[in-house]
Amino acid sequence: MSDTTGVDRRKFLQLAGLSALSAVAPSNWLYAASNARYAKDASPDFHPNVEIEITAVATEAPILPGKPTRVWKYEGKLLSGPEGTIAQLPGTHLGAVFFLERGQKVRFYFKNDLPEANIIHWHGLHVPQVMDGHPMYDVPAGSGYVYEFQVDNPAGTYMYHAHTHEKTGQQVYKGLAGLIIVSDPDEKTLNLPRGEFDQPIVLQDRSFDADNQLVYVQNMRERHMGFLGDEMIVNGKRHFVLPVATRPYRLRVLNGSNSRLYKLGWDDGTPLTVIATDGHLLEKPVTRQFVMLAPGERIELWADFSGRKVGTEIVLKSLPFSGAMPGHGEGGMMGGMNHGDGKAPQGGGMMGMMNHGDGKAPQGGGMMGMMNHGDGKAP
Structure with a gap:
């Protein structure tokens, strides 16, 4: 990735922290x-x-x-x-x-x-x-x-x-x-979000049978080309919602799927700000409309909700894309990757639908949603 911000990492983080x-x-x-x-x-x-x-x-x-x-x-x-x-x-x-x-x-x-x-x-x-x-x-x-x-x-x-x-x-x-x-x-020494404002996000796709049990590779094609699940799971949950305050967050995102490639982006078109990839802080933050994330790959995002109205919703989702990469056996991750048809599993986009106040995620939700509570504290 090349820099598009014009400021070095330390200065960016210090300035962003002031809004914060x-x-x-x-x-x-x-x-x-x-x-x-x-x-x-x-x-x-x-x-x-x-x-x-x-x-x-x-x-x-x-x-x-x-x-x-x-x-x-x-x-x-x-x-x-x-x-x-x-x-x-x-x-x-x-x-x-x-x-x-x-x-x-x-x-x-x-x-x-x-x-x-x-x-x-x-x-x-x-x-x-x-x-x-x-x-x-x-x-x-x-x-x-x-x-x-x-x-x-x-x-x-x-x-x-x-x-x-x-x-x-x-x-x-x-x-x-x-x-x-x-x-x-x-x-x-960097002014990065810490504690409850430093959040891990683990993305996985899984398939289940009628008895709620995991279903894995069922045929030779899936074994050699990669297995793709039909349900999105985030941090071990089917419908994941992260309430957030009006301040910056550090989101550590891991693609924990075996084979699926994700094209991450905010649903409202807000650019992603990437501060680290695969265990290394970048010399300068970069902004992109989307980021591709392969199995086992990690990115860290600077997500600043400071200017958002209390009660608004923003969804990090997997955007549609085309293209494929052949796998190498073992059903995908740790043995080959298959990026399939570029579509998220059934049930909605990657970070899915938001919680609308009734304590339940809507039907068809996917991976993760963010809600702004505006009190400067995470609920």
């Missing part, structure tokens, strides 16, 4: 890998600042009305480190969000409580090869793996997900993915 537990670690953990050469205890020479237990579990989630959906999930528990290192997106089966700082030494005690092998890949993070979640290190059911690495990435939005041999797409589809938010000293 310790515990004993589990013992006897082993690196469980397909190749026994890599099996060993947690390194006595590695001294972590943060220790986290992460467990892959089978559970249920109320995604659709009626019967809950069987899903898989990464659960996180802070063993030692700063308070606020782990958060959970409310009411969702998506994996725990990890908030890390550049330079921290992190140890993850991974437990696989699923009925099949699993391994975690730290998407976008610079980590040693044996810590990167290569499928050769698949962890058998009931076993564990100790990850140790120093966070050596700049501030940005990253992700982690299942990376199991020949099962990556299906396991991610069932729910085995989550966000990693990295901060650093330079980013902390």
Whole structure:
């Protein structure tokens, strides 16, 4: 992307802003890998600042009305480190969000409580090869793996997900993915929205059967060309609405779909202001009428609702487009992408319809809506 604003990143953010537990670690953990050469205890020479237990579990989630959906999930528990290192997106089966700082030494005690092998890949993070979640290190059911690495990435939005041999797409589809938010000293000096005004947005498309259970690849074409769901899910919810105040927000958007490509844009034609892509703050913010987002890709948007009338609605949606890219197996994400017919799934555009005051999203809603409440605070 090229710059269209004429101001550098720091000045832009400053000007825009004017408008605006310790515990004993589990013992006897082993690196469980397909190749026994890599099996060993947690390194006595590695001294972590943060220790986290992460467990892959089978559970249920109320995604659709009626019967809950069987899903898989990464659960996180802070063993030692700063308070606020782990958060959970409310009411969702998506994996725990990890908030890390550049330079921290992190140890993850991974437990696989699923009925099949699993391994975690730290998407976008610079980590040693044996810590990167290569499928050769698949962890058998009931076993564990100790990850140790120093966070050596700049501030940005990253992700982690299942990376199991020949099962990556299906396991991610069932729910085995989550966000990693990295901060650093330079980013902390910038006047960016923080706390409740810094919002993660995870976009996924899913298909369900009549019993509200997930439906995945059903034929050879979908396996090789990519699987496209027919329901939009945002932050683990079918109808997602984000109430906002009259002030700037930082929206961290992840395309968590297996195969679908999104063409993001505001429904009223307001340009998107992009401040970061794939874990890197841009030198200068750029504005575009739309942004294309591929599976696994992340962008950060500066969304300023300051000048909007209280009670107005704005929808971030997937705009129509044409064109396709062939997939490479595994049903799409983490094994090929299919961008299909360029249309959003049935049920409406990507960030869908707004909540109109009755506490329910309208029928046909899609991904995410924003409502301005005008009190300077998020409800």
